[in-house]
Amino acid sequence: MKAALAMPPLRVPHGETLWQRAVGFFAVVLPILIAILIGIPMLIVLGELVRPAGIEWAHVRTTLLPSYVRDTAILGLGVTAGATLIGTALAWFTSNYDFPGVKFFGWAVGLPIALPGYISAYTYAHITGITGPLFRMLRGLFGREFALNALIDMMNLRGCIFVMIFVLYPYVYFSARSFFAGSSRHYIETARASGRSDPEIFIRVALPIARPSIIAGAALVLMETLNEYGATSYFGVQSMVTGIFRAWFGLGDVETARRLAGYFLVGVVALFLIERISRRQRRYEHADVAPEIRYRPGRASGFAMCISCGVALSIGLLVPLAQLLAWIGRSVSFDSIRAISEILFQSVLLSGLAGALCVGATLLMLVVLRRKPGTLSSLSYEIAGSGYAIPGAIISVGVLAGAGLVRDASSVFLIGSFGLLLYAYLVRYLAVTMKPLQAALEKIPGSFDDTGALAGHKWVSVFTRVHIPLLRPAMGAGLFVVFIDILKELPMTLVLRPFNFHTLATRAYEYAQQDRLQEAALPSVVIVLAGLVPALLLSMRWRSHRPRLEPAGVTRAR
Amino acid sequence: MSTRGSGARLLLAAAILLGSVGGVSAIGTSDAVPEVSVYTHRHYEVDQMIFDSFTELSGIRVNIVSASADELIQRLIAEGEQTRADLLITVDAGRLHRAKAADLLQRITSVTLETRVPEHLRDPEGYWFGLTKRARVIATSIERVAEGSILRYEDLSAPEWRGRVAVRSSSNIYNQSLVASMIAAHGIESAKAWASGLVDNLAREPKGNDRDQMKAIAAGVADVALVNTYYVGLLLTSDSVEERRVAEGVRIVFPNTVDRGTHVNVSGAGVTAFAPNRENAIRLLEYMISDESQAAYVAANFEYPVVSDVPPSKLVAAWGSFVEDILPLTELGRLNSDAVRLMDEVGWK
Numbered sequence: 001m002k003a004a005l006a007m008p009p010l011r012v013p014h015g016e017t018l019w020q021r022a023v024g025f026f027a028v029v030l031p032i033l034i035a036i037l038i039g040i041p042m043l044i045v046l047g048e049l050v051r052p053a054g055i056e057w058a059h060v061r062t063t064l065l066p067s068y069v070r071d072t073a074i075l076g077l078g079v080t081a082g083a084t085l086i087g088t089a090l091a092w093f094t095s096n097y098d099f100p101g102v103k104f105f106g107w108a109v110g111l112p113i114a115l116p117g118y119i120s121a122y123t124y125a126h127i128t129g130i131t132g133p134l135f136r137m138l139r140g141l142f143g144r145e146f147a148l149n150a151l152i153d154m155m156n157l158r159g160c161i162f163v164m165i166f167v168l169y170p171y172v173y174f175s176a177r178s179f180f181a182g183s184s185r186h187y188i189e190t191a192r193a194s195g196r197s198d199p200e201i202f203i204r205v206a207l208p209i210a211r212p213s214i215i216a217g218a219a220l221v222l223m224e225t226l227n228e229y230g231a232t233s234y235f236g237v238q239s240m241v242t243g244i245f246r247a248w249f250g251l252g253d254v255e256t257a258r259r260l261a262g263y264f265l266v267g268v269v270a271l272f273l274i275e276r277i278s279r280r281q282r283r284y285e286h287a288d289v290a291p292e293i294r295y296r297p298g299r300a301s302g303f304a305m306c307i308s309c310g311v312a313l314s315i316g317l318l319v320p321l322a323q324l325l326a327w328i329g330r331s332v333s334f335d336s337i338r339a340i341s342e343i344l345f346q347s348v349l350l351s352g353l354a355g356a357l358c359v360g361a362t363l364l365m366l367v368v369l370r371r372k373p374g375t376l377s378s379l380s381y382e383i384a385g386s387g388y389a390i391p392g393a394i395i396s397v398g399v400l401a402g403a404g405l406v407r408d409a410s411s412v413f414l415i416g417s418f419g420l421l422l423y424a425y426l427v428r429y430l431a432v433t434m435k436p437l438q439a440a441l442e443k444i445p446g447s448f449d450d451t452g453a454l455a456g457h458k459w460v461s462v463f464t465r466v467h468i469p470l471l472r473p474a475m476g477a478g479l480f481v482v483f484i485d486i487l488k489e490l491p492m493t494l495v496l497r498p499f500n501f502h503t504l505a506t507r508a509y510e511y512a513q514q515d516r517l518q519e520a521a522l523p524s525v526v527i528v529l530a531g532l533v534p535a536l537l538l539s540m541r542w543r544s545h546r547p548r549l550e551p552a553g554v555t556r557a558r
Numbered sequence: 559m560s561t562r563g564s565g566a567r568l569l570l571a572a573a574i575l576l577g578s579v580g581g582v583s584a585i586g587t588s589d590a591v592p593e594v595s596v597y598t599h600r601h602y603e604v605d606q607m608i609f610d611s612f613t614e615l616s617g618i619r620v621n622i623v624s625a626s627a628d629e630l631i632q633r634l635i636a637e638g639e640q641t642r643a644d645l646l647i648t649v650d651a652g653r654l655h656r657a658k659a660a661d662l663l664q665r666i667t668s669v670t671l672e673t674r675v676p677e678h679l680r681d682p683e684g685y686w687f688g689l690t691k692r693a694r695v696i697a698t699s700i701e702r703v704a705e706g707s708i709l710r711y712e713d714l715s716a717p718e719w720r721g722r723v724a725v726r727s728s729s730n731i732y733n734q735s736l737v738a739s740m741i742a743a744h745g746i747e748s749a750k751a752w753a754s755g756l757v758d759n760l761a762r763e764p765k766g767n768d769r770d771q772m773k774a775i776a777a778g779v780a781d782v783a784l785v786n787t788y789y790v791g792l793l794l795t796s797d798s799v800e801e802r803r804v805a806e807g808v809r810i811v812f813p814n815t816v817d818r819g820t821h822v823n824v825s826g827a828g829v830t831a832f833a834p835n836r837e838n839a840i841r842l843l844e845y846m847i848s849d850e851s852q853a854a855y856v857a858a859n860f861e862y863p864v865v866s867d868v869p870p871s872k873l874v875a876a877w878g879s880f881v882e883d884i885l886p887l888t889e890l891g892r893l894n895s896d897a898v899r900l901m902d903e904v905g906w907k
Binding site: 063156238413496 | 640
């Protein structure tokens with residue numbers, strides 16, 4: 001077995017070259033710089049907690065907070081639980097079993113991630129509403145009275161949870177999938193060889209090992225849910241972020257808005273720290289690259305797997321996509337396509353660049369964390385990875401305030417530059433690459449580091465030669481998710497962008513804002529299409545990174 | 559596939575990328591083309607058309623950033639004296655009032671603007687001017703509500719409408735400014751009692767947009783709804799038969815024509831305090847209230863012109879003319895937070 005494939009041969013060192021020293025220096029200094037940079041907007045938010053409260057704080061606390069906390073808790077719990085369940089199950093199916101359509105679903109089932117949540121919400125509200133196709137069909141079949149009574153009201157907390165589960169489960173899917181498809185297989189194969197049943201293996205072996213990856217994905221789902229404004233406000237759900245914007249937009253009190261965001265941030269960081277501490281004792285390390293073995297399930301269960309993949313993909317993407325395409329069919333013109341293709345290029349370029357930045361910054365920070373895993377570095381890492389918990393609009397206020405300080409101090413004017421926009425993306429989206437990459441790094445045995453050190457390698461060199469190659473699948477997944485996230489990003493892009501600059505998401509939003517969904521459909525669908533390419537690349541990587549072999553008695557993946 | 563050294567290369571590439579991003583600075587502004595830069599909350603295509611024809615006419619290039627007014631205000635604050643923005647355009651008067659209070663706008667004296675924009679639709683000190691008007695009207699079911707049975711906003715809290723009213727969230731600025739106008743007319747306590755009565759009368763929790771409130775009427779969930787005329791126009795001209803049917807099923811009532819008039823708000827604009835192209839900004843502002851531009855707004859968007867000698871579009875005119883509340887719109891800005899607090903207290907979600 002070519003188990004050592006992912007581990008490059010270590011060269012015998014002969015003294016430290018200037019190059020190695022430079023790398024060593026940057027590897028130490030840069031992460032600290034990144035942490036400070038990322039920290040600035042967050043400090044501005046957190047600083048609000050120790051300053052005197054804004055004038056509207058008392059009002060917000062007494063009249064709004066109780067109901068907001070309640071709705072936020074239900075929404076966050078519901079969506080996170082649902083998305084985690086579905087994402088984990090689908091990742092398990094597609095990486096372990098040879099059921100009908102597994103090759104297609106392996107990459108397709110993650111695609112709903114590319115559909116902006118608020119677009120899905122608007123679309124479902126239309127589909128199930130009085131002007132939608134469902135009503136028209138029922139009225140045609142059974143008459144108006146029947147159709148009116150049969151109308152399902154999606155526009156409430158339950159509907160919101162439903163819609164968001166199906167656009168967000170891919171966060172867990174990608175995180176868990178890169179894990180299941182990667183290096184956890186030996187435990188699973190061992191359990192299987194000792195005659196354990198499939199459900200038993202899943203619950204008693206795979207789940208505990210995969211926990212860090214699943215939690216990493218679930219954390220992203222939770223933060224994404226808590227930050228959703230478009231879908232929640234349209235469906236009349238009073239989540240925390242509604243309160244933040246209400247204090248700011250309605251009451252004109254940006255301090256109170258930041259204060260709410262600050263409490264929010266503290267809560268989320270605390271949640272993550274508790275989780276981290278609770279599993280500190282349990283670590284599963286394994287880093288061999290395992291053979292790709294897919295088992296052929298029983299007929300009924302294979303069919304059930306195929307159906308569940310199909311249902312998730314349909315609800316998450318195909319149904320809303322069909323409606324969007326129907327709208328495009330009615331409103332598309334040559335001009336609109338030309339305008340969108342111009343935007344497509346710059347949108348993809350920006351997202352790609354920002355994605356690469358996030359992955360790069362994550363790696364730089366992970367080097368240090370691996371080397372010196374103290375409480376302080378963990379905490380700073382945790383904070384740097386929590387920007388995702390703050391609504392983008394609040395981050396942009398922090399970024400703007402920071403840029404204002406820079407302007408006062410040095411007359412360097414950053415506002416309206418791509419640099420500042422990329423910086424804001426980094427603050428918010430670093431978590432997207434950090435969480436899964438950290439989970440993947442934790443699985444790499446410490447003995448690898450020791451071996452490298454024994455061979456006389458500096459730790460930076462061990463990281464670049466051993467860890468990074470092993471992290472490739474997780475890097476690919478992280479890059480993809482952050483690419484899609486930024487492709488969809490709205491509040492920060494809107495306010496921080498240079499003059500006359502548009503992205504697909506800002507275009508879709510501008511139309512949706514005017515309640516012109518037909519025109520919003522084209523940019524929304526193009527976002528999905530733009531996400532398709534990296535999704536395909538990613539799934540090809542998963543395949544190419546696994547050596548194949550054919551053990552007796554099992555079916556190899558086709 | 560070789561992995562030797564590629565990790566180090568990746569790490570280095572990341573470092574270079576990070577470093578170079580720090581070096582990217584704002585795009586230079588010092589070219590010869592005359593220009594004017596706009597921060598706008600209006601995302602409409604017609605705005606772009608008007609900017610384009612302004613450029614054609616004057617040779618002045620129009621640069622745009624569009625986002626919500628609240629966020630653009632934060633950007634203006636951070637930019638301070640170095641802002642490149644010359645004009646701030648919002649979709650309600652309250653935001654302009656807020657920008658003025660934060661010292662982000664400057665006073666403009668322009669005979670054209672002062673004579674063409676009615677007094678109550680602009681800042682009395684010349685800091686901002688209305689561009690287009692929107693009226694907040696009551697849509698009633700033609701089938702279930704007799705004509706003339708609801709005439710005033712005040713009626714919405716009457717017991718006969720229990721369980722029959724649909725309205726969107728109080729987060730919406732048009733609801734906030736309507737309540738602000740109620741405070742201006744009746745004082746806080748009476749306005750609160752009214753809002754409380756309205757909440758008691760709701761057919762369902764506030765949600766969706768104005769279009770959805772009319773759909774609630776079509777679905778028989780509600781009988782009356784508070785909507786902006788803009789959305790009625792959108793539905794009436796939709797290319798979906800079902801949507802047109804929804805709009806055809808409602809009657810538009812201009813409330814309070816018997817007393818203070820129907821509540822209106824404007825989208826408007828003000829020249830920023832540190833505008834680098836002040837004169838161009840004034841020219842653009844004047845162009846936006848020219849007959850030509852006003853007619854373009856009205857035709858594309860079902861808004862009302864602020865200039866009285868430009869007629870509204872045919873479709874809008876068909877709803878009939880109305881008496882408008884001439885409460886100075888600065889009052890809406892002043893009372894906005896009171897309105898929001900009041901709605902919170904009565905549980906208008």
